Every structure is written in C-alpha cells, then in structure tokens.
Amino acid sequence: MTIDMPVFMRIGSVLLLSASLVSCSSSSSDSSPTSSASPSASAPTDVKVPLRESQPSEPATGQSPATKEELSSGETSSTGPSESPEPSEPSVEASTVQPTPPPESGTSENPGKHRFLAKSPSLAHLKLGYTDKEVVKRYGLPIETYPLPGDEETIEIWEYDGLAVGLNERDKVVYIEISSKKVDTGIENLDYGMKGSQAAELLGIPGDGQMNVLSLEVTGGWLKIDLDPDTQKVLSLKLLDL
Numbered sequence: 001m002t003i004d005m006p007v008f009m010r011i012g013s014v015l016l017l018s019a020s021l022v023s024c025s026s027s028s029s030d031s032s033p034t035s036s037a038s039p040s041a042s043a044p045t046d047v048k049v050p051l052r053e054s055q056p057s058e059p060a061t062g063q064s065p066a067t068k069e070e071l072s073s074g075e076t077s078s079t080g081p082s083e084s085p086e087p088s089e090p091s092v093e094a095s096t097v098q099p100t101p102p103p104e105s106g107t108s109e110n111p112g113k114h115r116f117l118a119k120s121p122s123l124a125h126l127k128l129g130y131t132d133k134e135v136v137k138r139y140g141l142p143i144e145t146y147p148l149p150g151d152e153e154t155i156e157i158w159e160y161d162g163l164a165v166g167l168n169e170r171d172k173v174v175y176i177e178i179s180s181k182k183v184d185t186g187i188e189n190l191d192y193g194m195k196g197s198q199a200a201e202l203l204g205i206p207g208d209g210q211m212n213v214l215s216l217e218v219t220g221g222w223l224k225i226d227l228d229p230d231t232q233k234v235l236s237l238k239l240l241d242l
Contacts, residue, residue: 115187116223118216118217118218119218120219121220121221123185124184127173128176128221129172129220131171131172131173135158139165144158145157153169155167155174161183162179163178163180165177174240174241175239175241177239178236178237178238191234193233196234197232203225212227221242223237223239226238
C-alpha cells in the first residue's frame, strides 16, 4: 500500500507542536508564584505570636487581696495551700516524757503496801510519833477536828473520810483508826471488811473464830481490830500509843 508522505509529515508536526505546548504549560505552572504548596513549606518559621498580658488572679473565697504594703515589700497572697513551717525538734523525746499521775485526794504521795512489822508498825501509811505536818502532807487538812479528853492529856482528833488521827499536845500522832474501805491500810493483804480469821492468821494472832476484838502488841503501842459480832468481818483497824 502506498502512504502519502506529506500527510504523514503533517500529522507528525502537529503531534510535536502539541507536545511542546503541553511542556510549556507545565513549566509555566511550576514557576507560577500562585502555585499551591504545602502550608508547612510556605508558612514563615519565625513569626512570633503576641502574648496576652497576664491578669492578676482573683483571691480565693475567704481570702483578702494583698495590701499595698505587702505588695511593696514583695509579699503576695497565695491562693494555693501554704506550706507549714517545719516544727522544731523538741528538746526531750516525747516517748520519754511520762505524765505524773495526780495524787489521791488530799495526798502528796502514794507509797505501795508492805508487810506488817510489829517492830515498825504503821497504819494508813502513818506511824506513831509522826508530826501534824506529816499527816497534812499525806492527807491534807482534816474535814473536822475535836478534842478528846483523856486520863493524862487531851487528844485532838482529826477526822477524814473513813480515817481518824489523834494528836497529843506536842502535835505527835498517838492514835490512828480506819473505819472505811476507802482508806488504804498500807499493809499487804490486810483490808477493811475482810474475814477476821484471815486477819488473825495474817498477823499471827491466835483466835477461835468467836472473838470480837483482835489485838497485837507492837513497838510503842497496840494494833487492835474490831470485828462484827454477826459476820466476824473487820469493822475497824486501830494503832494506839501506849
């Protein structure tokens, strides 16, 4: 088959012209200043955003704003929780500090009980021959006082709650009597209201269980215990001077 050469050449020229136009259009589009680009590439990197002026925070409820004097001295009120200062260390360890127990009513000390000794007798933590000051130190001032005339001298009786103390004219103790369970005898296992047989056995006093009075001679006097005739229980304990 015979091809017309001029026609073929014209078609090739048209195709080349079209390719050239397309190439020019693409080149023009790439160099155009309005061409689209990524925001990150076109955005300036050194633009500074103006900061808002900080506004003073309003004081919290229940707190007053700082005064001019505080502001001028550099002190400002804080709305946050304030830190408490660290406490100073105590000079004495808390674990070593023991509270002193209060003494019994009218007493300045409370010594423990001891075994009864006939050679050194005592009753209610008092001894024959104690002074009036020693009685006050132990029991305080008496509730009531009254004289008790005797054959040789008058005894002044100091009455306490369940306790009576007799003082001679030289203010020395010559008589001690316990008549209530409220008063501590100061003697181990010897108490007001106990059975007379137990008291007799404790003090080494012989008894048949039918006695109303137990008595024991001691250095400087006598120890006497009165018993209830019906129950044979201790009604009173007395330490008497000779």
